[in-house]
Amino acid sequence: MKLLITVIIYALFITYLLGAVLFFIGNKSGKKQALLTAGLMVKIGFVLNIAALIVRAVIAGRLPLANSSEFTLWFTVIIVALYLFYETKAKMREAGGAVMLISALLIGSILVLMKGQLGEAVPLMPALKSPWLTIHVLTAAVAYACFALAAGLAIMQLAKAETKITDGSIHRIVVGGFVMLSLTIVFGAVWAEQAWGNYWSWDPKETWALITWIVYALYLHLRRRLGWKGKTASIMVIVGFVFVLFTFFGVNYLMSGLHSYA
Amino acid sequence: MEIIKKVYGYLSSMKTGLVLLVLVGVAAALGSAFLPDVFFNSWLFKLLLIILSVNMVFCTANRFILFKSRLIKNRNRWLREIGSLLLHAGIVFILAGLLVHTYYGQNAQIAIRTGDTVDVSRVIKMKEPFSLHLDDFKVEYNEDGSPSQYNSYVIVIENRKVKNDAVISVNHPLNYRGVKFYQQSYGYLVKAKYINDAGNEVEELIKEGNFIRPEGTERTVKVFRYIPNFDPEHGMATKTLRPDNPRIIFSVYEGDQLLGVGAAQFDERVEIDENVYVVFAGVEPYTILKAKSDPGLPLAFLGGGMFVIGVTIALLAAPSQEKKQEGSFNKEMR
Numbered sequence: 001m002k003l004l005i006t007v008i009i010y011a012l013f014i015t016y017l018l019g020a021v022l023f024f025i026g027n028k029s030g031k032k033q034a035l036l037t038a039g040l041m042v043k044i045g046f047v048l049n050i051a052a053l054i055v056r057a058v059i060a061g062r063l064p065l066a067n068s069s070e071f072t073l074w075f076t077v078i079i080v081a082l083y084l085f086y087e088t089k090a091k092m093r094e095a096g097g098a099v100m101l102i103s104a105l106l107i108g109s110i111l112v113l114m115k116g117q118l119g120e121a122v123p124l125m126p127a128l129k130s131p132w133l134t135i136h137v138l139t140a141a142v143a144y145a146c147f148a149l150a151a152g153l154a155i156m157q158l159a160k161a162e163t164k165i166t167d168g169s170i171h172r173i174v175v176g177g178f179v180m181l182s183l184t185i186v187f188g189a190v191w192a193e194q195a196w197g198n199y200w201s202w203d204p205k206e207t208w209a210l211i212t213w214i215v216y217a218l219y220l221h222l223r224r225r226l227g228w229k230g231k232t233a234s235i236m237v238i239v240g241f242v243f244v245l246f247t248f249f250g251v252n253y254l255m256s257g258l259h260s261y262a
Numbered sequence: 263m264e265i266i267k268k269v270y271g272y273l274s275s276m277k278t279g280l281v282l283l284v285l286v287g288v289a290a291a292l293g294s295a296f297l298p299d300v301f302f303n304s305w306l307f308k309l310l311l312i313i314l315s316v317n318m319v320f321c322t323a324n325r326f327i328l329f330k331s332r333l334i335k336n337r338n339r340w341l342r343e344i345g346s347l348l349l350h351a352g353i354v355f356i357l358a359g360l361l362v363h364t365y366y367g368q369n370a371q372i373a374i375r376t377g378d379t380v381d382v383s384r385v386i387k388m389k390e391p392f393s394l395h396l397d398d399f400k401v402e403y404n405e406d407g408s409p410s411q412y413n414s415y416v417i418v419i420e421n422r423k424v425k426n427d428a429v430i431s432v433n434h435p436l437n438y439r440g441v442k443f444y445q446q447s448y449g450y451l452v453k454a455k456y457i458n459d460a461g462n463e464v465e466e467l468i469k470e471g472n473f474i475r476p477e478g479t480e481r482t483v484k485v486f487r488y489i490p491n492f493d494p495e496h497g498m499a500t501k502t503l504r505p506d507n508p509r510i511i512f513s514v515y516e517g518d519q520l521l522g523v524g525a526a527q528f529d530e531r532v533e534i535d536e537n538v539y540v541v542f543a544g545v546e547p548y549t550i551l552k553a554k555s556d557p558g559l560p561l562a563f564l565g566g567g568m569f570v571i572g573v574t575i576a577l578l579a580a581p582s583q584e585k586k587q588e589g590s591f592n593k594e595m596r
């Protein structure tokens with residue numbers, strides 16, 4: 001089992017990376033074959049990603065929702081699911097390269113930063129034994145995945161002179177992420193009240209989730225009230241995702257707090 | 263009058279709100295990086311939050327006043343209007359709850375030994391005092407020896423009558439008359455006996471780190487630590503929390519001089535001096551509960567609920583009709 005999960009994670013990393021490269025080649029040269037193969041990689045990656053979650057659930061003997069590598073697997077599987085949905089709806093593959101690259105790098109972080117986590121069966125500690133764990137972690141994963149997809153679209157929109165990626169579609173995805181992040185924070189607070197006796201304790205994870213939330217709230221207001229659209233809005237979406245990444249990695253590896261196990 | 267209007271206009275504007283929001287974000291980032299324990303309790307940060315609250319109260323009030331006319335004007339966006347109002351009012355409630363918590367909230371730690379009763383009103387001010395009696399404290403373990411749950415079996419006693427019995431465990435606090443009790447920590451007292459020359463036995467309950475002074479010798483025994491699962495390879499740290507191989511680490515002194523250190527099993531007779539023995543008969547757990555009373559909690563909860571519902575319906579359920587509203591807003595909001 002330990003070997004199996006390692007193999008799957010490596011395969012997943014290579015699949016997402018290959019997908020990204022093929023998307024970049026295909027979009028640059030206009031080669032249809034490259035784009036079709038890239039699309040296949042997305043689907044293979046999606047299946048492998050789900051397989052990784054299932055194998056991890058078997059190893060851990062519980063739903064894989066507790067540590068950072070488990071969270072990363074949810075993070076990427078939802079990014080890819082959202083991307084597939086977007087690709088079908090928008091009928092274009094322009095953003096595939098950036099989105100797959102983000103997913104590949106996230107899986108890469110499991111291999112570099114979270115070595116061995118997925119092979120070990122670690123039972124849940126008492127504080128994590130709550131139905132709120134499932135709700136809180138899944139809403140967070142969906143929120144982060146929305147922000148990742150939006151950032152991927154924004155990057156491609158900025159990088160290309162001519163693009164079919166619209167400001168409105170990026171905005172709609174950010175809105176989805178913002179709602180999910182709001183739910184994550186509130187559900188997290190309700191849970192913290194139950195587990196620790198405080199709904200808000202300025203723990204680094206809480207604090208940075210709030211800061212991230214403020215960044216996107218600014219984006220929503222500035223875009224609507226002051227009409228910050230196009231390039232400026234796209235830059236804000238990318239900056240927002242940098243905050244998401246810091247809330248995830250920076251807080252886990254640079255700061256200590258009550259959330260330090262995830 | 264002009265000035266008041268101007269100040270009110272400034273305080274209630276969304277731009278001011280956004281600037282304040284950025285300030286809170288920057289302050290929180292710096293605070294979390296450099297001085298988390300001090301900064302978030304500082305008056306500077308609290309002041310910032312209070313100004314933000316004032317701004318949001320005013321701007322939400324403004325929007326409440328405008329609510330009806332905006333509903334009529336934007337009839338096809340009524341869900342968004344309601345959601346938007348709910349979410350902003352929700353944030354105000356949360357901040358108000360936090361404020362009440364800061365001024366009227368009470369926190370205390372209560373340690374109770376099995377069989378003991380503690381008068382809660384001694385640490386938390388309340389109108390109708392009650393006591394908490396600990397019947398039992400039990401730790402449950404996973405297969406690998408790690409703890410899976412901590413349980414305090416308690417009885418609530420009010421006016422000498424048993425009112426309630428409950429199990430307090432992590433994620434399952436007890437709420438009684440607005441005071442909430444959380445399982446926070448636990449510890450052990452060591453049951454020590456010493457037997458001297460004359461055959462006298464004396465029993466004591468000792469806190470870790472304290473000394474036993476047996477009669478009939480100058481020597482003293484420090485009960486250093488209880489180790490539930492002793493393994494020489496792990497030294498003074500327990501291998502797991504489950505009591506698979508319990509030992510008491512103790513040291514023997516004569517005056518200031520350390521004579522030796524040992525790891526005694528339960529019921530093992532340890533000779534301290536000629537014909538003076540110490541026996542560690544076992545341990546008695548005590549629980550540490552956090553007691554909290556926060557009159558602002560219902561307010562914050564209500565606000566959280568309003569916010570969640572508001573965000574969801576404002577942004578998801580409503581159709582986004584960006585072009586139409588652009589003109590109509592710039593007039594209303596500075």
Ligand code: HEM
Binds near residue numbers: 279317322350
């Ligand atoms: C400080 C005073 C604030 C004012 C005056 C204000 C004002 C407004 C206004 C006028 C709208 C447009 C409402 C509509 O579409 O019907 C809006 C939307 C919104 N506000 Fe605020 N707001 C404030 C603070 C906040 C805060 C702290 C948050 C939390 C992040 C927030 C979250 C939102 C959201 C999510 C929307 C919807 C955005 C969108 O429609 O794209 N607001 N706000």
